[in-house]
Amino acid sequence: MNHTLRILRADILGYCMGVRRAVEAAEQALLESPVRPVYTYGPLIHNRQAIENLASKGIVTLEAGDGDELPRDFGGASVIIRAHGVPPEERSVLETRNARIVDATCPRVVSSQKRARSYYERGYAVYLAGDRNHGEIAGIAGYAPGCVVLENERDVERLEELPGRAVLISQTTIKQAEYDAIADALARRVSELVVLSTICPATLERQRALEELASRVEAVIVVGGLHSANTQRLFLTARSLCPHSWHIETPEEIPAEISRYSSVGITAGASTPDETIDAVEQALQKVYYSGDSTHS
Numbered sequence: 001m002n003h004t005l006r007i008l009r010a011d012i013l014g015y016c017m018g019v020r021r022a023v024e025a026a027e028q029a030l031l032e033s034p035v036r037p038v039y040t041y042g043p044l045i046h047n048r049q050a051i052e053n054l055a056s057k058g059i060v061t062l063e064a065g066d067g068d069e070l071p072r073d074f075g076g077a078s079v080i081i082r083a084h085g086v087p088p089e090e091r092s093v094l095e096t097r098n099a100r101i102v103d104a105t106c107p108r109v110v111s112s113q114k115r116a117r118s119y120y121e122r123g124y125a126v127y128l129a130g131d132r133n134h135g136e137i138a139g140i141a142g143y144a145p146g147c148v149v150l151e152n153e154r155d156v157e158r159l160e161e162l163p164g165r166a167v168l169i170s171q172t173t174i175k176q177a178e179y180d181a182i183a184d185a186l187a188r189r190v191s192e193l194v195v196l197s198t199i200c201p202a203t204l205e206r207q208r209a210l211e212e213l214a215s216r217v218e219a220v221i222v223v224g225g226l227h228s229a230n231t232q233r234l235f236l237t238a239r240s241l242c243p244h245s246w247h248i249e250t251p252e253e254i255p256a257e258i259s260r261y262s263s264v265g266i267t268a269g270a271s272t273p274d275e276t277i278d279a280v281e282q283a284l285q286k287v288y289y290s291g292d293s294t295h296s
């Protein structure tokens, strides 16, 4: 085949601000740390290639939340707290075990933690909307002892005793419609309810950029971890807009039939490294004898 392929990138794709900060903090700690290895408290990022890349540089991923599995004495080694943050008691465990803490908690998550603590101290009942098994929710919950996690409206209906006044805080990555449904259900049962706007725009920005991209190409490649929730959501959107869409982790997974299309769009989840996106773009160019790559 000898025709030109137009490759367009979504205007917004790949690492969000919080993930980029955390990866950069880990790399910086590696440069500065006199004690090796450098640890991350839980996986820094939901992307296998990125974790393998960090491991090859000397960054060791610890199991978060299980004190028994942690070293008894870090000997002054650096431990990176990931963008999701941690409950204060887990941070204390690290400190008492002689870790040099590098706090890469995303500023948006720090804000949620502080607001949870502030309302808790003022006597509000604190409700968190999100996934109760997610590290971010566990971290925020640590700042408001006794808070209740609500995953959906049915969880609100199941509540037996409700307070007179309460605050609702969301996981940063919850969908707006799901948050609104939980807030509405809670507002029907709590007379004084403060609903905080804590959803991060990163996911929506990538979705919107994908919608714009999909209107301009014949096929879409979504790059990112197969287990990354936000990448999976991007792929669902891509498929609904463009039947010729694929979700891949690495350039080797580019489907052979991509060569049937004369224009291909690339997007990537918030945990996909720049290097992986670049490698996919370069591999797409090689699919054709002559390639013309333009950025949207």
Ligand code: SF4
Pocket (backbone or CB within 6 Å): 016, 017, 018, 019, 083, 084, 106, 107, 108, 109, 172, 173, 200, 201, 202, 203, 270
């Ligand atoms: S999605 Fe938003 S809140 Fe979460 S780490 Fe990224 S920038 Fe921070």
